[in-house]
Amino acid sequence: MIMSRVNPKSLSSPTILLSNLRVSFPSISRSRFLFSLSKPQSFNKLMISNRPNSWLPSSPTLRWGPSMFNHQRPLGRVYFSSQTSGRENKEVLVQHLLVNESDLKLLVELQEKIARGVDLSDLAAEHSICPSKENGGMLGWIRRGQTVPEFEEAAFTAPLEQVVRCKTKFGWHLLQVLSERDECMLEEIAPEELHAKLQDPGFLDEAQLIDVREPEEVAKASLPGFKMLPLRQFGTWGPVITDEFDPAKDTYILCHHGVRSMQVANWLQSQGFKRVFNVTGGINAYSLKADSSVPTY
Missing domain, CATH: 3.40.250.10 (Rhodanese-like domain)
Incomplete structure (x- = not known):
């Protein structure tokens, strides 16, 4: 099946860049992210790797949320375009929103709003059930093996700056790959x-x-x-x-x-x-x- 694709009429600069540390980064442009350490951010439950075995209580600034990690690799459906490359040895900058599995109608409505020029970040803040909603849906840079398989497949096959739809055990996602770079x-x-x-x-x-x-x-x-x-x-x-x-x-x-x-x-x-x-x-x-x-x- 071919995934639904939307070319947004306008793309907002990412408002927050999440990383493996619980800090937040407001942006000033698509190409440069600056730090704002106003409040810690929770880990996204899609992320399944790079979790430490322990953390030192002497470092309260940075805390880990192990309950947000999913170590299972569940079955699910993903709709992707066979015309895109697998982005081997690449990292992708991803923004998304998540709704419950029963809310496919809502997802379609949100996708249509994006097609009319509404920013995904604004819709994520209002409708997403993922903790990343506080950051406009920004997940940050991800590599292969860091997310559940269905989300990874969509993220690493989606055309740049197009909104695609996929389903995981967490529900339905609209995701957008904002940029890519060589894997570090x-x-x-x-x-x-x-x-x-x-x-x-x-x-x-x-x-x-x-x-x-x-x-x-x-x-x-x-x-x-x-x-x-x-x-x-x-x-x-x-x-x-x-x-x-x-x-x-x-x-x-x-x-x-x-x-x-x-x-x-x-x-x-x-x-x-x-x-x-x-x-x-x-x-x-x-x-x-x-x-x-x-x-x-």
């Missing part, structure tokens, strides 16, 4: 490998090294070349991260045990940082496995 890379780096790199002066000149621990932790143990960006101060450095760090450069993230750094690494990836490395086990593992002169605490 997030890897783990072993403490021993990082130690070897730190011996090379050229590495210190080229790499971007970020320590997200708190000042009292850094005072106990630190590594050369790492710039301290305490996670508790995310509201201060988050909005200007790309002013100081280049998304195109290799970026290495460190914390105590590798948990907080993974959250920041995921967030940096969502912001377009191309090559992000999380230090496995954090500075504690670095001390135990790579350099015993670094104190443990």
